[in-house]
Amino acid sequence: MHSKQVLEAIDRALKCAELALDKKAEQVKILEIKRLTTIADYLVIASGQSDRQAQAIADSVRQGLKKFGKPLDIEGATEGNWIVIDYGDVIVHVFKDEVRRYYNLEGVWEEAPEIPLPGEAQP
Secondary structure: OOOOOOOOHHHHHHHHHHHHHHOOOEEEEEEEOOOOOOOOOEEEEEEEOOHHHHHHHHHHHHHHOHHHOOOOEEEOOOOOOEEEEEOOOEEEEEEEHHHHHHHOHHHHOOOOOEEOOOOOOOO
């Protein structure tokens, strides 16, 4: 019997961001929300140019994290406008660009510190 590999929440969030970027996701952000709410430790937010790209990004995340366990829930994958993948400690939001602007999660969570992505140029 194989046991699943375990990822810490921050490592899961970073892996989700990396997998989203592999599918050319735009404006990928990781927000640390654990001090603001009990729903999760991190939000990963990413945008795609179309519903098909959003679906490909979400599928990349899901497939890439399969060896670490299944998500608790996935919503919106069929439509591809706003896909939510819930891993418990990390919640991934993949949006079509205009839907992301409308719901403005970054504004909702403006008090949440943003975690730098690996290799991201620091100002």
